[in-house]
Amino acid sequence: xxxxxxxxxxxxxxxxxxxxxxxxxxxxxxxxxxxxxxxxxxxxxxxxxxxxxxxxxxxxxxxxxxxxxxxxxxxxxxxxxxxxxxxxxxxxxxxxxxxxxxxxxxxxxxxxxxxxxxxxxxxxxxxxxxxxxxxxxxxxxxxxxxxxxxxxxxxxxxxxxxxxxxxxxxxxxxxxxxxxxxxxxxxxxxxxxxxxxxxxxxxxxxxxxxxxxxxxxxxxxxxxxxxxxxxxxxxxxxxxxx
Amino acid sequence: xxxxxxxxxxxxxxxxxxxxxxxxxxxxxxxxxxxxxxxxxxxxxxxxxxxxxxxxxxxxxxxxxxxxxxxxxxxxxxxxxxxxxxxxxxxxxxxxxxxxxxxxxxxxxxxxxxxxxxxxxxxxxxxxxxxxxxxxxxxxxxxxxxxxxxxxxxxxxxxxxxxxxxxxxxxxxxxxxxxxxxxxxxxxxxxxxxxxxxxxxxxxxxxxxxxxxxxxxxxxxxxxxxxxxxxxxxxxxxxxxxxxxxxxxxxxxxxxxxxxxxxxxxxxxxxxxxxxxxxxxxxxxxx
Numbered sequence: 216x217x218x219x220x221x222x223x224x225x226x227x228x229x230x231x232x233x234x235x236x237x238x239x240x241x242x243x244x245x246x247x248x249x250x251x252x253x254x255x256x257x258x259x260x261x262x263x264x265x266x267x268x269x270x271x272x273x274x275x276x277x278x279x280x281x282x283x284x285x286x287x288x289x290x291x292x293x294x295x296x297x298x299x300x301x302x303x304x305x306x307x308x309x310x311x312x313x314x315x316x317x318x319x320x321x322x323x324x325x326x327x328x329x330x331x332x333x334x335x336x337x338x339x340x341x342x343x344x345x346x347x348x349x350x351x352x353x354x355x356x357x358x359x360x361x362x363x364x365x366x367x368x369x370x371x372x373x374x375x376x377x378x379x380x381x382x383x384x385x386x387x388x389x390x391x392x393x394x395x396x397x398x399x400x401x402x403x404x405x406x407x408x409x410x411x412x413x414x415x416x417x418x419x420x421x422x423x424x425x426x427x428x429x430x431x432x433x434x435x436x437x438x439x440x441x442x443x444x445x446x447x448x449x450x451x452x453x454x455x456x457x
Numbered sequence: 458x459x460x461x462x463x464x465x466x467x468x469x470x471x472x473x474x475x476x477x478x479x480x481x482x483x484x485x486x487x488x489x490x491x492x493x494x495x496x497x498x499x500x501x502x503x504x505x506x507x508x509x510x511x512x513x514x515x516x517x518x519x520x521x522x523x524x525x526x527x528x529x530x531x532x533x534x535x536x537x538x539x540x541x542x543x544x545x546x547x548x549x550x551x552x553x554x555x556x557x558x559x560x561x562x563x564x565x566x567x568x569x570x571x572x573x574x575x576x577x578x579x580x581x582x583x584x585x586x587x588x589x590x591x592x593x594x595x596x597x598x599x600x601x602x603x604x605x606x607x608x609x610x611x612x613x614x615x616x617x618x619x620x621x622x623x624x625x626x627x628x629x630x631x632x633x634x635x636x637x638x639x640x641x642x643x644x645x646x647x648x649x650x651x652x653x654x655x656x657x658x659x660x661x662x663x664x665x666x667x668x669x670x671x672x673x674x675x676x677x678x679x680x681x682x683x684x685x686x687x688x689x690x691x692x693x694x695x696x697x698x699x700x701x702x703x704x705x706x707x708x709x710x711x712x713x714x715x716x717x718x719x720x721x722x723x724x725x726x727x728x729x730x731x732x733x734x735x736x737x738x739x740x741x742x743x744x
Contacts, residue, residue, distance in 0.1 A: 258491045263509055304658050304714035306691070314691055316596070316612035319516075327514050328610045328694065333488065335712045339660050349509055400594075400625055402616060408525030410616035410623050412594075417691065444625045 257340020261289045262349045265337050268330050270351060272309055275324075289344045300338040303331055310423035317400065317415035319430040368454040372401075374446035379439045384432040385413075386455035393419045393448035401450065403433070404440040413441075426453065481507050486553065486608050487697070501697050502678050503553060512607040513541040517599060519613040526617055528591045534615070536575060536583040538603060548581040551602040554678040554697075558583050559600040561684050561695065562615075565593045567630040567720045570733065572682065592619030593626070598684070598693045612693055629688035632718040632737040641732025644668065644725060648736050655740045657716040662699075663709040665723055670705045676726035681707045688718040713740040 259265065269277075269286060277286035285291050292299065302308035303326060311325035326334075337343075370377065371391070388401060393416070401413040414427055432455035435441075443450065482505035484490035484498035496505055516539030526532035536558070538547040550557035562571040575585035589595055595615045602608045616623055638647045647666040655661035665681065667673060676682065680701035685694045692714045700708040713719055721736045 258489050264488060267509070267511055301658050304712070306714075317614045327512070328612070329512050329608070331714070332694075332712070333512075335658065335714070336489065339658075339712060402623065402625070404618070404622050405525075408618050408622075409521075410525070410618050412614045412616055415614075440622075445627045 255341040255343045257336055257343065259333060259337040259340060260343050260345025260349070261292065261337070262345035262347055264333055265292075267351055268326070268333060272324060272326055272330065276309075293342055293344075296338045296342040300335050303334050306417060307420075310420060310425075312416060312419060312423055312425065313427060314415040314417050317412040318427070321428045321430050322425075370441075370452040370454065371449060372441055372443060372452060373449040374443065376443075376446075377441045377452075379435055379437050379441065382434065382436045383452075384434050384455040385429065385452050386432040387426050387428040387453040388414050389426040389451045389453060390416065390419060390424055391449040391451055393421070393450075395419065395421055397447045399447055400444050402442050402444070403435055404442060406436060406438040483507075483510070485510060485602065500699065501554065503551075510607045514611070515539060515541050515547065515603055515606060515609050516544065517609075517611045517613060519597065519615065521615060526589065528617055528619065529588055531586050531588055534575070534585045534587050534597075536599060536613075537581065538583075538601065538609075540603075540606075546581045547603045547606075548577075549604040550577065551604055553600070553602050553608065554682075556677065557601060559677075559695070560585060561598040561600070561693070562587065562589075563596045563598075563684075563686055563690065563693065564590070565595070565626055565630065565690065567632065567686060567688065567690075569595075570684070570722050570735075572684070572722075572724065572733075589615065589617040592617050592623060594690075596686075596690045596693055598695060600695055610695060629718070630690075630720070632688050632720055632739075634718065634737050634739040636736060636738075639734035639736065641725070641730075641734050643730050644673075644727045644732050646723065646725065646732070646734045648721075648723075650738065655711075655713050655738060656743050657713055657740050659712065659743065661711050661713060663711060663721075665707045665709070665725075666705050667707070667725055667727075668705060669727075670703075672728035673703060673705075674726050674728075676724055676731055680725070681709075682724045683709050683711075684722045685711065685713070685719050687715060688720070691715075692719070713738075716740050716742040 269292065274287045276283040279285045279287065299308070309324050309326065311323065313325065315325050370383070397419045398417050400415045403411040403413055405411070411433070441452065482492040482495055484501065484503055485506050486501050486503050487498060490498045490500055492505055497503065498505060518537040518539065520535040522533040522535065539545065540547055556574040557577055558575045560573050560575055563569065569590055573585055575583035578584055595617065597613045597615060599611045599613060636648050636650065638645050644667050649664040649666070651662040679697050680703065681698050683696045685696070686692065694711065696709055696711055698707050699710040718737060718739050721738065723734050725732045
C-alpha cells in the first residue's frame with residue numbers, strides 16, 4: 216500500500232528519535248530536579264527497593280499515629296532523605312544501639328550493611344521515586360519480642376566483672392545506668408577459657424533504652440566471668456527459668 | 458518560548474513513538490546495575506535477575522573448635538547458614554566470584570587481614586582452618602549468596618583468649634592517613650581520591666593506578682577486591698570496582714559512613730600473584 220507523504224515523514228522522524236532517545240532520555244532524566252540542586256544518578260528507587268527496607272525496619276515506629284513521625288510513603292520520606300542518610304550511616308537510626316555481629320538477638324532491628332548501602336546510594340543519587348507499580352502491596356510491621364516464659368530473676372553487673380556463683384541461663388541484657396554516648400562490649404569468659412561475645416553497645420542513648428533478647432538463652436556455669444569493657448555503668452542480666 | 462514549545466512537542470512526539478526500556482534485570486550484588494534484557498553484570502559478572510528482590514537477612518552461626526583457641530595455633534572455624542523464616546540449614550549457594558563463600562578476617566588493631574574461602578562440607582557447614590596471630594577481638598565479614606535468596610554480607614566476632622583471658626582494647630586502631638605509593642610482591646599501586654579528603658556520607662571516587670600493567674589479570678573473577686574498615690571496626694565494607702577494564706586504572710566508588718579513619722585493603726593479581734596493598738584515609742565531616 217502506498218504511504219502518504221505525511222505518514223512517511225512521521226515514520227522517518229520516529230526512526231531518528233528512536234536512535235536518539237536513549238541519549239536524550241538520559242539527558243532529560245538527569246535534568247529533572249528533585250529540588251533546585253539535585254539530579255538523579257541512581258537506579259535505586261523508593262518504589263522498588265527503599266520502601267521495602269523502610270517497611271521492614273522503620274515503620275513499626277514511623278507510622279501515622281505511631282511514636283515517631285510518619286515515614287511510610289515517598290511523600291513523607293523525601294524531604295527527610297538527606298537527614299535519614301546521615302542517621303543511618305551514623306547508626307543512630309533505627310535506634311538499635313548495638314553493633315551487629317556481636318551476639319545474636321531475637322529482637323534485632325539494626326540495618327544490615329546491604330540496607331545501609333542501599334539507602335545511602337539512593338539518597339546520594341537523588342532519592343528517586345520510581346515506578347509506582349513496584350511499590351509493595353502490604354506493610355510489614357516487625358513483631359515485638361517478649362521475654363521467654365519463666366524469666367523472673369535478674370543479676371546486676373555494676374561495672375567491671377561479675378563472677379557467676381551458680382549455673383544460669385541468661386535470656387537478655389538490659390542497660391540500667393549508663394552515661395549518654397557510652398560504648399561498651401559485654402563478654403563472657405567461660406571456665407574452659409572460651410570467650411563469648413554478648414553485646415556491643417554503641418553510643419548509648421538513654422531515650423532509646425531497650426532490652427536485648429538473645430536468640431536463645433545462653434547457659435553459663437558457675438565460675439564464668441561476665442565482663443564489661445570499659446566498666447562505665449550498670450546492666451541487668453535477665454535470667455531464663457529451667 | 459517558541460523553542461520551548463518546539464522542544465516539548467518534539468519530546469512528546471518521540472515519547473509517544475518509542476518505549477523506554479523498563480530495566481527489569483538487576484544485579485543481585487550491585488542494584489545500580491540494570492538491563493532491559495537478561496545477561497551478566499558488567500562489574501561483577503553475576504547473572505542478572507528479574508523481579509524485585511527482598512533482601513532478607515539470613516542467620517549465620519559461628520563455631521570455633523577448639524572453643525578456646527590459642528593464638529597462632531590452628532583453629533577450625535565453622536559457619537552454618539540458616540534460612541531467615543524457617544531457621545533451616547541452607548545447603549545450596551550461588552557461586553560468586555568463583556567461590557560460594559568469601560571470608561575476610563580483621564584483627565582489632567587492623568594489622569591482620571585475611572581473605573579466604575571456607576569450603577562447604579556435606580553436612581552443610583562451611584569450614585576453614587585459621588590461625589589468629591594474637592589474643593583479641595577479630596571481626597569476620599562473611600560474603601555469600603544462598604540459592605533462592607539475596608547476597609549476604611554479615612559480620613561475626615571471634616574472641617581469642619591469651620594466657621590470662623582476654624584484654625579488649627578500648628581505643629580505636631592507630632591509623633596514619635597517607636596516599637604514598639604502595640608496593641605489593643610484583644606491582645606498585647598509587648591511590649588518588651576525589652575529593653582529596655573524603656566526606657562522610659558523600660560519594661568518594663577512588664582511583665587506583667597500578668604498574669606495571671602487563672600480566673594484570675582478574676583475581677577471583679574481578680579486577681580487584683576492596684575491603685574498608687573504620688578504625689573502630691564498626692563499619693566493614695566489601696566492594697568491587699565501579700570501572701575497570703584491565704588497564705592501569707581501577708575505580709571504586711564508596712560512601713564512607715562516618716567521619717573517622719578507615720583502612721583500605723585493595724587486592725590485585727598480576728601473573729598469578731595476589732598483591733594486597735593497604736592505604737589509610739581520614740574521612741571528614743561536611744563543613
